[in-house]
Amino acid sequence: MTEIGTRSVTGAALDALADGFRGELVTPDHPGYEDHRRVWNGSIDRRPALIARCVGVADVIAAVRFGRERALPVAVRGGGHSFPGLSVVDDGLVVDLSLMRGTRVDPAGATVRAQAGVLLGELDHETQAFGLAVPSGIVTHTGIAGLTLGGGIGWLMRKHGLTIDRLRSVDLVTAAGDLVHADAEENPDLFWGVRGGGGNFGVVTEFEYALERVGPIVLAGPTMWEVEHAGPVMRFYRDWIAEAPDELMTMLVVRRAPTIPAVPPEIQGRRVVVVVSCYAGDVADGERVLAPLRAHRPPLLDLCRPQPYLAHQALLDPSFRPGWWYYVRSHDLAGLTDPVVDVFAEMGPQVVSPITSVGVFHLGGAVARVPADATAFGGRASGHTVNINGNARTPHEFDVEKDWARRFSEALAPHAVGAYSNFLMEEGPDRVRRSYGANFGRLQELKRRWDPDNVFHLNQNIPPAA
Structure with missing residues (x-):
């Protein structure tokens, strides 16, 4: 007999699931269990009772039915990249899709x-x-x-x-x-x-x-200044993006300059404010659009250049490696008002960890032209999404980084107009409701129709309508 959490499941039941299951069933006594239970966020340490590593739809169906019939908490894992680690669960079933890569x-x-x-x-x-x-x-x-x-x-x-x-x-x-x-x-x-x-x-x-x-060559990359210039840089940036064409996507970042070959050793580790750009159009047009940003104040380092789109997509990979400890807080903002800029100017110089950062995504353009009720996504009217990462490479540094992220979040909260659900931790139903705004009631009705028992609740959960 195999114990699954507080529930007993006979060996015959597991044998029945295994019969015809083309993937792999991993229990705590499996030699690969420790590897398969780990997710991207190293601060998550959960021990599922069973990991069903599916290779096709039939496996998924069998695993879902198995979990439901035995009233197991069911987590679903794709890339395993959720900040709060919702793709793994203690004493329950993980429906692992990571082998389905077609x-x-x-x-x-x-x-x-x-x-x-x-x-x-x-x-x-x-x-x-x-x-x-x-x-x-x-x-x-x-x-x-x-x-x-x-x-x-x-x-x-x-x-x-x-x-x-x-x-x-x-x-x-x-x-x-x-x-x-x-x-x-x-x-x-x-x-x-x-x-x-x-x-x-x-x-x-x-x-x-x-x-x-798209591409294959785009004009893209980071331009950075010392963090002491965060206030004037952000105020210029705010005015500059107000006239930006749809082809230009930017993210403003406050962090320490990363330790990567592209950054000179004398700059690595310095606190910086960065504008990362990607121009999804003609490179020559992009150069003209970006010229004012480069001219308004001499940058500490400018790595924005024509490069393969694939290379730019991998730009931030070294800053978000699997196994590090991640903690995030997030808000949507209507705009970068002076009080918001003042928060960044105050909190930016306090960054400690070399992998802690805050990123401000510029929305608008095609995102905002889709009607708010056309999809369930709730943030189309926002001007920016802010992702505050208090990250650490080792557990003993983590408390300091979490505290910085919380203080940053609390300072921004009075200016928030919502949140992006993919950037939420386990923050409770009010935050989830706020992230969906006016769409939340319709989502609850939909949940009642498709999952009235809330089998799939290990997520930013939308409870079924009563």
């Missing part, structure tokens, strides 16, 4: 189908072979599943929209263990919900996206 590009139709275990870098690799791309995130080892289901912000969004704005269909295993298809014509309400509503409605096993022509 990708198929249709260059003529400008679409791509990708299974739920695919990572952003893998998707980009396949699509850029044809000069095409899906707007996605900013770290290549992020899973496409969690990123997409939460909305998907990244370097192409002002020109081509969020990741969900390029989503054309999904295949999904429901809480009842049934496979359904959802697109604009078939199950349209469900399709509305998965575009921003997270993993609340089932396990998406495959995504279909429309592709956009």
Whole structure:
């Protein structure tokens, strides 16, 4: 008999699941258990009772039914990249999709189908072979599943929209263990919900996206100044982006200059304010658009240059390595008002860890032109999304970084207009509700229809309507 949490499951039950299961079933006595239970955020240390490493839809169906029949808490893992570690659970079942890595590009139709275990870098690799791309995130080892289901912000969004704005269909295993298809014509309400509503409605096993022509060369990279200039840099930046074309996506960052070969040794470790740019258009046009940024104040270092889109997508990978300790707080802002700039000018010089950072994503453009109720995503009217990372490479540094992130968040809170669900920790129902705004009631009704028992609750949870 195998103990699963406080519940007993007979060996025959596990044998029945294993019969016909093409993937791998990992229990605590399995030699690979320690590796398979680990997720990207090293601060998460949870011990599931069973990890079902699925290789196809039939495996997913079998695992979901097994978990539901035995009332096990069910976590779903794609890339395992969620900040709060919601893809792993103590004493429960992990439906692990990481082996489902198939990708198929249709260059003529400008679409791509990708299974739920695919990572952003893998998707980009396949699509850029044809000069095409899906707007996605900013770290290549992020899973496409969690990123997409939460909305998907990244370097192409002002020109081509969020990741969900390029989503054309999904295949999904429901809480009842049934496979359904959802697109604009078939199950349209469900399709509305998965575009921003997270993993609340089932396990998406495959995504279909429309592709956009991108690169392969883009004008992109960081331009940095000493953090002492954060105030004037941000005020200039605020005015400059007000007239920015959709092709230009920028992220303002406060951090220590990273220890990477591209940064000279005498600059590494210095506190800096950075504008990271990506111009999704003609490089010569981008040079003209970026000229005022470079001219307003001599930068400490300028690495913004023509480069492969794939290289730019991997720019931040060294700053978010698997196994480090991550803690995040987040707010949406309407704009970079003087009081907001003052918070950054005060908190930026207090950065301690070389991997702690705060990033301010510039929204607007194509993101804002989609009606607020067209998808479940709740932040289209915001001007910026702020991601405050209190990160550490070892556990003993972590408390200091978490404290900095909390203080930064508290100082910004009076200016917040919402939050991005993919950047939430386990902060409670009020924060989740606020991240969806006026769409929350419709999401609760949808949850009642597709998952009335809240089987899929290990997420930024939307409880079913009463």
